[in-house]
Amino acid sequence: MDEREWLAERFEENRSHLRAVACRMLGSLSEADDAVQEAWLRLNRSYDGGIENLGGWLTTVVGRVCLDVLKARRIRREDPFLESAQTATAAAHKEGGDPEQQAVMADSVGLALLVVLEALDPTERLALVLHDMFGVPFDEIAPIVERTPAAARQLASRARRKVRGGTPAPDPDLSRRRRVVEAFLAAARGGDFDALVSVLDPDVVARSDGGGARAEVRGSLAVAKGAATFAQIAYAAELALINGVPGVITAHQGEWFRAMTFEIAGGKVTEIEVITDPERLRRLDLAVIGD
Numbered sequence: 001m002d003e004r005e006w007l008a009e010r011f012e013e014n015r016s017h018l019r020a021v022a023c024r025m026l027g028s029l030s031e032a033d034d035a036v037q038e039a040w041l042r043l044n045r046s047y048d049g050g051i052e053n054l055g056g057w058l059t060t061v062v063g064r065v066c067l068d069v070l071k072a073r074r075i076r077r078e079d080p081f082l083e084s085a086q087t088a089t090a091a092a093h094k095e096g097g098d099p100e101q102q103a104v105m106a107d108s109v110g111l112a113l114l115v116v117l118e119a120l121d122p123t124e125r126l127a128l129v130l131h132d133m134f135g136v137p138f139d140e141i142a143p144i145v146e147r148t149p150a151a152a153r154q155l156a157s158r159a160r161r162k163v164r165g166g167t168p169a170p171d172p173d174l175s176r177r178r179r180v181v182e183a184f185l186a187a188a189r190g191g192d193f194d195a196l197v198s199v200l201d202p203d204v205v206a207r208s209d210g211g212g213a214r215a216e217v218r219g220s221l222a223v224a225k226g227a228a229t230f231a232q233i234a235y236a237a238e239l240a241l242i243n244g245v246p247g248v249i250t251a252h253q254g255e256w257f258r259a260m261t262f263e264i265a266g267g268k269v270t271e272i273e274v275i276t277d278p279e280r281l282r283r284l285d286l287a288v289i290g291d
Contacts, residue, residue, distance in 0.1 A: 004044075007043065007044075007047055010054055011040055011043060011054075011058070014054065014055050014058050015036060017055070017059070017134075018035075018036045018039060018058055018059065018062045019032055019033065019036050021059060021062050021063065021066075021129070021130070021134060022035040022036055022062055022065075022066055024129050024133055025063070025066035025070070025125065025126065025129055026066055026069060026070070031069060035062050035065040035066055035069065036062065038061075038065050039058050039061045039062050039065065042061050043057075043058065043061070056140060059130070059134070059136065059140075060140065060143070060144055063126055063130060063141075063144045064144055066126065067122050067123065067126050067144065067145070070122035070125065070126075071122050123145040123147075123155055124155045124156070124158055124159035124162070125159065126141070126144065126145060127141055127145060127152050127153075127155035127156040127159060128155075128156045128159035128160065130144075131152075131153075131156045132156065132160070137149075137209075137277075137280065138150075138152040138153045138156070139279075139280060139283060141156075149283065150243040150244075153261075153273075157263050157270075157271060160205075160271075161265070161270075174245065174246060176264075176267070177245060177246045177262070177264050178239070178246040178289070180199060180262070180264050180267060180268070180269060181239060181246045181247065181248065181262055181264075181269075182239060183195070183199045184196065184199050184200075184227075184248075184262070184269060185234060185237060185239065185248055187199060187227075187228075188227045188228065188230065188231060188234035188237075189231055189234040189235050190231065191228045191229075191231040192228070193224055193225065193228045196220075196223075196224035196227050196228055197220050197221065197224045199268065199269055200220035200223055200224060200268060200269050201220065201265070201266070201268040201269060201270045202219065202220050203218070203219065203220075203270070204218070204219065204220050204223050204268070204269055204270055204271065204272065205217070205218050205223075205270070205271050205272070206218075206223045206226065206227075206271075206272040206273075206274070207271075207272070207273050207274065208273075208274035208276070209274070209275060209276060209277050209280065223272065233250065233258075236250050236251075237249065237250045237258075237260075238250070238251075238288050238289075239288070239289045240259075240286055240287060240288050240289055241285075241286070241287045241289060242259055242261050242284055242285070242286055243261075243284060243285050244285065245261075245262075246262070246289070247259060247260055247261045247262055248260040248262075249286055249288070256281055256286060257276060257281070258274065258275070258276050259274075259275045259276075259281060259284055259286065260272060260273070260274050260275070261273045261275070
């Protein structure tokens with residue numbers, strides 16, 4: 001088997017994933033297939049044996065292609081995304097597409113009903129889809145949208161708030177944000193379930209990258225229950241500035257091993273992200289906040 005045949009096999013192993021990403025982004029089977037084909041052409045042109053994570057590289061390429069398509073679509077003021085998604089779905093069923101094809105399209109349109117509101121710009125949409133649907137880290141999303149990882153995280157957060165609708169804008173006041181984080185930390189240290197619930201938004205989302213796999217918990221009761229069981233760990237945690245905003249960090253023998261970032265709106269915690277991956281921790285700007 002020569003190198004091109006080997007490369008083609010590796011690409012085919014990733015095709016279904018790439019097609020799913022493109023479908024969720026574009027809501028059109030034909031455009032999704034075009035995006036995947038473009039990824040293959042770029043791989044053929046640029047592959048030199050130095051790509052360590054081929055799947056990640058291809059996801060990045062497809063993400064950039066989709067972003068270009070969405071921006072061009074907006075400039076040309078083409079038909080709304082949701083309408084094109086519905087048309088594509090109808091066509092897939094009419095043409096008797098195979099079950100896998102129809103399942104992919106149905107799944108992508110389910111997301112389209114939420115994310116392709118006119119309030120979402122292309123970069124917000126891409127950050128939301130890649131992170132929330134496919135678990136792509138913000139460190140990898142950042143170069144696609146030409147932002148820092150922190151800014152990419154904000155894009156996804158803003159998109160979620162727009163999708164939910166009516167959610168207050170994030171509190172820009174660092175003093176108020178600090179008070180909310182302090183209240184959360186005090187309640188966690190005391191294992192005070194009621195106090196934790198009171199500081200959490202009813203629809204709060206907590207995410208963790210622990211154990212090499214992403215985990216997610218939704219709702220104030222579920223998040224408070226989890227936080228209240230870790231009172232001992234909370235005692236070892238310290239208030240800190242994480243990428244310039246209040247958060248919580250934990251160290252062992254002088255090494256940071258856990259960071260918690262918070263999204264806050266209306267005086268409530270709307271999102272929590274627990275970061276334990278050493279590489280992600282190294283990229284954070286951390287500074288303990290003194291009393």
